[in-house]
Amino acid sequence: MGRSAAGRVGRTELSQTVHILDDPMPEYGEHESAGDPLQTLRHSAAHLLAAAVTELYPGAAYGIGPAVQDGFYYDFDFGKPISESDLPAIESRMRRLAQADIPFVHEVLPRATAIEEFRKRGQDYKLELIADKVEGDEVSVYRTGEFLDLCRGPHVRSTKDIKAFKLLRVAGAYWRGDEKKPQLTRIYGTAWPTQRELDDYLKFLEEAELRDHKKLGKDLKLFTVDDRVGPGLPLWLPDGATVRRELERFIVDEELARGYLHVRTPDVARLDLYRQSGHAQLYSEFMYPPMTFEDGEELELRPVNCPHHIVIYQTELRSYRDLPMRIAEIGNNWRYERSGTLAGLNRVRAFALNDAHIFCTPGQLMDEVKGAIELALYFSKVLGIDEFWYRLSVRDDVKEKWLGAEEQWEEAQAALADALESMGQTYERGLGEAAFYGPKIDFQVRDAHRREFTNSTVQVDFQLPQRFELEYVAEDGSRQRPVMVHRGAAGSMERLFSYLIERYAGAFPAWLHPTQVVVIPITDAQHEYAGKVAASLRASRLRVEVDDRPEKMQRKIREAHARKVPYMAIVGQREAEAQHVNIRDRANREVDHSLEAFVSMVAAEVAERRR
């Protein structure tokens, strides 16, 4: 399974370089080789797109056009932006060029010649790339008929090798990923070796729509978002709240068993607390304006939980014997995300983080980091997060973005890397992805559309202990500074829920499902027995409904099925007489059980949190 993310190239050290150089290998690191035929095909399709565009829009300037997960894109400056309705014409021009069997010709030009070629064509973006990114006197270019591009290659032999492709959408994209630079028009497309694979991919996109958590959240009545409350402020409906409650119970119980201390702290604090933590200075763009009162009081909705937990740490003088101290809370965080970034439950303005802050001695750091990773692994296993990978998020060299001394960052980054390596885990590096106070290990997952998100995270922090002057008394009686580990083992409840909805397409495992059993009496005559069945299930703390509406059994089955209820217990006269239930599950298997056996079967499944 490849590990790169669609449209997210240019975010790691390796791809940063190749991205700018228009390399056909925008993957994250080692997983794919530069000669990978699919990448080559897609990169060539990007050239074909640019060739078609420059024919149809003679004044258009082209930026960069790499292959990405599942396809390719190319960025253009059209003068005035085009829209999706322009894509069919571009696509048919691409097909015409493909049929014309135009070879991809590699040339190495002297720098001056290359500059002259691109100047002649009015391609200022390419001139900028040559000036900034190409060293030495040789410039590698590819020619496709009239179209010339700065490019290292490789490419397919001829345009006719590009057989199965489709343009998908247009989007704005800042030149070289900088929002202060001009915004270009990006055209996304997909390309595959065969029509069959293209069709499969388009089918996949359709199926992803059906799994989308926003659609299922509405259909299954899990959550809603309403203008009157506000964008990015989801409301958990009763069934969604039930799933969340089960998740929280599971998470909290497991953490308690692992030595975490669960606390409760308020959603606001004095603004000074965030001045001390540094958030007011370095994180203010995400913080709500403070609530200010006549007497000068300034209260701030908290963007993070750490300062509150630090205050709890400081309620007593701590001894080395108290450490490690693991303070946990599913705490609400408030972050004013820019309107354009909000997305279903994945990006919201108020969310509940499965958070904890571990205060430990430097000597305990490694074990605590490993413990946090192990906990995240355990949660992943139980919850069914089968596909994820690690990103070691480190700082870049933009000094203003980070707090603290170089050596501490090095130490923290080494600690995280060592922890992963000692556990035999491989990881990719995310340059500039660190938190402002320290590096982190992010657990990356994909949604139904294969978009990448951070779910859990483990972060090492030397800065906040310093800023808050944290201490513990060491064995020798001296005062020492603890290290902090921030970790969100199961991520935020919102993002986790969104992931699970898509992971299971709404068919949650029985332990999580809002309704574990629907009892369906065939006629009114079985209502009493149906009530007894429900009572037996409830006595084992199972969530059960009796569908005693005056509807046909077939309709009740259909509706329970649409709700993806794990078990339907159908009871007619035969079942009532035998004290049995006829069970139909989500796979439409039918089996007869005694009531007693069925109750213990489901109770066991739920207790074990079986998938």
Place this chain on the structure above:
RNA sequence: GCCGCCGUAGCUCAAUUGGCAGAGCAGCUGUUUUGUAAACAGCAGGUUACGGGUUCGAUUCCUGUCGGCGGCUCCA
């Protein structure tokens, strides 16, 4: 915040080139008591997101705002 697209009943969608806003499902009221994925009939449901404009006439054209989707930037 930026670029593109979109916004019609609770949901899914119709409504010729601008000419009386419709259907299915859901809801409500009746009838139906049923053996494994939709019983039947009736009723009700709308300031076409909101505001301005063009027009004899706007769901349709223009424009502003709000919201959603896909990207960019940013991120749990």
